[in-house]
Structure formats: C-alpha cells, structure tokens
Amino acid sequence: MFEKLDRTVALVTGASSGIGRASALRLAKAGASVGLVARRAGRLEALATEIREAGGAALAIAADITSAQEAAGVVARTVSELGGLDTLVNAAGLMLNGPSIESPLDEWDRMVAINLCGLMYVTKAALPHLVEAAAGSPRRVADVVNISSVAGRFAASQVAIYSATKFAVTAATEAWRQEFAKRSVRFSVIEPGATATELFEQKAGQWEGFTSMFGEVEQMHPEDIAEAVAFIVTNPRRVAINEIVVRPTDQA
C-alpha cells in the first residue's frame, strides 16, 4: 500500500533533536538517505552514526540556516553527496514566548530568522531539485513537509511573534502547494500541539504559560509527529496530504 523510500534522498532541518531528529530516523527507516541539518555538529554526528548502524545512509551537515548562503550550501551538499533531493522536512524551530513589553526584540528577530527565513532559504534552494526529482525520479513525486504548529492556526496572548511565524509557514505552504500541484511537488504542513521536545525549554516559563491555558496535558512524542511525516511522504503519488493538525487528546 505505502511506498518505500529506497533510493530517495531526504533533507531534514532541526535534525539535532525533537521532531526533526525523529523524522530523520523515521525516513531513514523507510529507506531514504538522509541529510541532517542543525547547528550542533556533535548531535548530528551521533544521529548519523545511529542511522548508519541501523543500516541506513546519513550525512551530517552542521550549518546555520538563518544564513541564506549556508542554507544554499546545505542543499548543494545534500544533492552532490547523496545524489539528489526528493523530500525536504523543515523542522528547525524556535519558540520564545512571553509578555511583549518585557520580551527583548532580539528574541522576536531570532524566531523570524529561524522559523520563517530559515525555512524560506532552504526551500528556495531546494525547489529546482525537487521539481527535477518529481519530473525525473522513478517515483515521479517530491515532497516538502513543513512543521508549523497549532499556533499557526490560532493566535493567543503572549504568543504573538511565534504565532506570526507559524501562520506564515502555513500560508506559504498552501501557496506553494497550489503553485507546484501540476509539477508533482507535494507541499504539506503539520501543525502539532504540545510535543515533548526542547521547544518549551528554549525560554524559562513557557511550559508554565502553556499549562495555565490548557492544564497539564500528556504531550505527544516526537515519534508521533514523525509518523505523520512518514504517512505523508509514503502515500501513493496521487495522494497529497496537505495539512495535518495533530494535538494531544487532552489539549483543548
């Protein structure tokens, strides 16, 4: 029923932890060679080793995708060393929520830089290769899976700029989806609710802020989101899963 990803190449940003890491492992398990991108080289090398020891192929690329030049370099290295690009998972993300008067402007800039500009730079560099893969590969399809957030669907107090970046990701994904529909590049957005990653730890008090709104919830695991990524990418070519909103069952 679902397709194997043998002889395909995936590139995953934010691969050093959380949803990116779990997605890289899951795609490797499905047969893809995986380019791993993040700033923390040590984490990437460990993940690459884990994938290779399980019989897969991986390439660790330490880079800062908030630089357009580095982002383009990441895509170029993936294509030259792994032989193409069939699947892009944009999972790198930063969440720094809090009261807007007290929050340093720098925190907002950094969220825009990673969540929006980073995704934009990597995707821009990847597009020609994805179109080529969709036209020339045996599967005749390519995929971009963007990790947005339920905050990309619903804005809330003290989440202004994080929400703004995630609304942007959701909007860009839908526009790209329409633009590339006839060229067999599928664009999907996953909008997860609370997931047990480093996201809440990126700034003190964020989990407390979340639980004050939603109460204690049983968070999802990164592997739960990775399963959605795999479901999207391994669906038959004719099927485009464009959006999945996924929450902990007890998160209203």
Add this chain to the structure above:
Amino acid sequence: MIMSIDGKVALITGASSGIGAATALKLAAAGVKVTIAARRADRLEALKTEIVEKGGEALALEMDVTDMASVEHGVKRLIETYGSIDILFNNAGIMPVSEIDQFKTGEWNAMVDINIKGVLNTTAAVLPQMIEQHSGHVFNTSSIAGRKVFGPGFAVYSATKFAVTAFSEGLRMEVGRKHNIRVTCIQPGGVTTELPEQTTDPDKRRQLDAYRSQVRFLDSSDIADAVVFAAQAPAHVNVAELFILPIEQA
C-alpha cells in the same frame, strides 16, 4: 508508533458506497467489527458479504441519519450486538450543486438534513456510550469545501461542510480532555464517489464532469487509509484535521 485497532467496534454512516464503503473494508481488514449504515439495504448486504468473505465481521443497519428514531434504533442494535463502540464515522453526505437563483430549496434542505443534522443525530446517539466507556473516536467527513467556497453552485454545500468542520472542532474541545474521546475532521478534495451524480442542474453536472476529466480524483480507499492512520495513532494523539487532495488539485 502505530497501535492495533484489532477487535474495536465501528459505526460508519453512508457506508453503501464511496468513502464509507471503502473505509468499512479497510477497517474490517484491520480487525475492526464494522457496523455499516445507510438507507440502501441491498447495497449494505452486498458489502457485508464482501467483508465476511474476506474474513471480517460486519453488521448491516438500514438507517436514515435524518431520522433520529432510525438512528437511535440502529445504535441500540449495535450496542446489543457488540457491547461497545470505539469508532463513529459520520460520513453520510450529499452534494447536489446548483446556483442560489435556481432556488432548488428541496436540495438545500436535504443537504442541511443529511450533512449537518445527520452528523448531529448520530453523534448524539453514540456519545453517551463513548462517555460511559471514557474512550472513543469520532470521525467526520468534511471537505475542501469546508475550508473555502469554490464559486457559483457550492454555496449551500460549502455552508454544510463549514458547519461540519466547526462542529468537529467544538466537539473536540469539549470531549477530548473531559471524556477521552478523539475527534478527527477529514477534509477531502476530489474523490471518485457518487457525489457528482446527485447534481440535477445540467450545466453544473457538465462542469463537474469536465473537472473530473482534468484531474485524476483520489480513490475512496485513499481516504480510508487516512482514517485508518488517524485511528491507529496512540491514544494520547488526536489527529484533529486531515486535508487530503489529488496531487493535481490546486
């Protein structure tokens, strides 16, 4: 992680054809006892035979989702037969397309009755059992038309599907945390079903057929796979919305 749904009990409305029938087959293949409900009893019997021949378990219920008594009677029989219900798939729906100034008010009312009230009736009949169990999963079939209004001819259909999406979200907020019941709103684009045949306006029918010749529609079984995917997620994971289109559909 993927959880087994072997042995679970499902009720599927609109099961006589299209997405409902395909989902019944897929769920049954995964070991789910499927109660297939629709108005066309002969179709249900044929589907039940197919499921049983493939080694599955099925109960056919002639049911009109617009008639609360019919729905309550059917759900009662289901509970008597299987003792529980884990999955409700509110899938029955119709799409007779016409422009408002044609005033096909009978078709408008039929859409409201089946697409909206049908969902409410079945949900009302099934929820008490799920609440008592403190578990369950409700799937509602909305549509891409529940996310945007295509253009002339789709006003009332879109209105009913926006309602399904809104109801799904509201229901999810109420029963997820409180009763441990998951709610999934499936939003398909073009799927090969009987929907276009329900359009009586000849011009609109021609437009629908022309579109169908341009874009290769999804198979009903593709949507069924998405339902199975959401149903197999671990209990703490609720796939709230799933938007699924043919690759070429802009």
